[in-house]
Amino acid sequence: MLRRLRHIVMLLLPLFALASCDKTIHEYPGKYSITLTVRCSVDLTPPEYFTTVECDPETGTSYVVRAQAAEPFGTRFSEPVCLRYVIDLYRVTSSHSVFVERKVLFADVDDPNPQAITTFNVDASKYKVLVWCDYVQDDLRQAWYYNTDDLRKIVYSDEEVIDNNDKDVFTNMLDVDLTDYYYLDGEYELVYDVDLERPKGKFKCISTDVDDYVKNGDDAEDITAVVTYTQYVSAGYNVEEQKPNYFEPTRTFITKAKYDEDGNLVLCYDYVFVNGKQTNVKLNFYFYKGEVAVGNDGVITGDEISHWTGIVVPLKRNRETLIEGRMLTTSFGTGGFGIDPGFEDEIVIPWGD
Incomplete structure (x- = not known):
């Protein structure tokens, strides 16, 4: 009986092999063409209120959340700007991603969504679509405040910042798996929508004692703010991983005070890449009458009004943190200002009209 069973198995083996070969022969690549369309949309509404420092x-800082916060105003720019969309396509292999193609498009800030639409001719593989959107000068339409040669290694450029509003950015990434089309025939037009998000949080420092400050005839809009990040602060971004990828031990910028739409005196503000959903930055503020001088050794001098040092500020993506207090008529922390001699350049930020 066992010998007979073995004989039957030996007879069936060629049939199994033939069936296996037949299946292999017929699983050949299909005659297909795939057009991948990417449609990018963005919400340019300024960040909503997060918390107040x-x-x-006497006591330093405390953190409160207001029950009601004013609706954010539309962003006002100091110069004509437009939006630049950088859309990179990567093919995903078993070990890494390989760059395939880049598309760069421009849109007016008031264009309806989707603001950027582009297509790629692709095969039946796995892909990543990386999208970055920033503000650029409308007349030049080229990279401005960011080096975007590689969207996985974005860093700030050396361009002098005119207005911190221009540093606002939007980004997202998309995974696309087209391997199911490998054995198919025909033409396929696939459309994917990408909603871009703001990867930065914003802080804004407001003086509540401006009336007392101007009693002596001082000009509130002739105040210069020197702001220093005193601990590691994000200075780059990886669109593929959707998180900051580069940090600086310290960074300083200089700006002029200006009244906002509500009549508040805004001493300074900035946008910062947030690692995760929420992070903290540690700031020193120095306020001066008129302009300041920056020596070759990096030391900033001027007619100091007040200083606030060691202020810990929580930041959340796409949210605004307010910093408020009697910033001009009182001080907190250590006075005096200096920058490490290794500091090469000051960043002067006039707000414009």
């Missing part, structure tokens, strides 16, 4: 010269 209340500064007190």
